[in-house]
Amino acid sequence: MFLYGASGHSKVVIEVVRSGKEQFVEALYDDNPGRDELLGVKVVSDKTVFESKSEWLIAIGNNRIRKKINDKLKLNYVYLVHSNATLSPSSKLGKGSVVMAGAVINANALVGKHCIVNTGAVIEHDCIVGDYVHVSPGAALAGNVEVGEGTHIGIGAVAIQGVKIGRWATIGAGAVIIRDVPDFAVVVGNPGKIIKYNRF
Incomplete structure (x- = not known):
């Protein structure tokens, strides 16, 4: 398979691939590589690789950039799951998504396309996670949480059961979400408070 991107996030994704058999x-x-290899994998900038029928994953941490690349390139995207992650058989994971080591996705949780479920993150039963979401290391979503497209859940943040977090929101590191969050809001603290809105 091929990965799009040759940065720090790619290193982790390479190791997710290597955890399997x-x-x-x-x-x-990478269209601006600056290096010839990463963790022993060659880095190329020749666009002819997109003509390949190989499997692909966009290994870039920025949610908006992943969306932009997916909108531009219709490739044979697959999802990846680290061998030390735990996924319920009743959960669903969209194409282009990656689940890192120690993450847990529980019963009937739905995770969209091109998402990142990072190291040790927990997505509990019946959660609905939209496309292009990043759930950072150690973050936890209790049961029945909904997260809209493109939202970033910061490292160690938690959301109590049943809350709805809007599209393209940013939940700060360690924030505690106890009420619904509107689209584009930036929320920090315990309890979480809106400090501004994202402008795109």
Whole structure:
């Protein structure tokens, strides 16, 4: 398979691939590489790789950039799950998403396309996580939480059961979400408070 991106996030995704036995990373594509290899995987900038029928994953941490690339390139995207992650058989994971080591996705949780469920994150039963969401290391969503497209849940943040977090919101590191969060809001603290709105 190929990964799009040759940065720090790509290193973690390479190791997710290597944790399994069925796939290997043939190369990383980056349009501004600055390096020839990453963790022993060659880095290329030749766009002819997009003509390949190989499997792909966008290994870039920025939610908006992942969306932009997916909107531009219709490739054979797959999802990846670290061998030390735990996924309920009744959960669903969209194409292009990656689940890191120690993460847990529980019963009937739905995770959209091109999401990142980072190291040790927990997505509890019946959660609905939209496309292009990043749930950072150690973050936890209790049961029945909904997260809108493109939202970033910061490291160690938690959301109590049943809350709805809007689209393209930012939940700060360690924030405690006890009430619904509107689209584009930036929320920090315990309890979480809106400090501004994202402008795009």
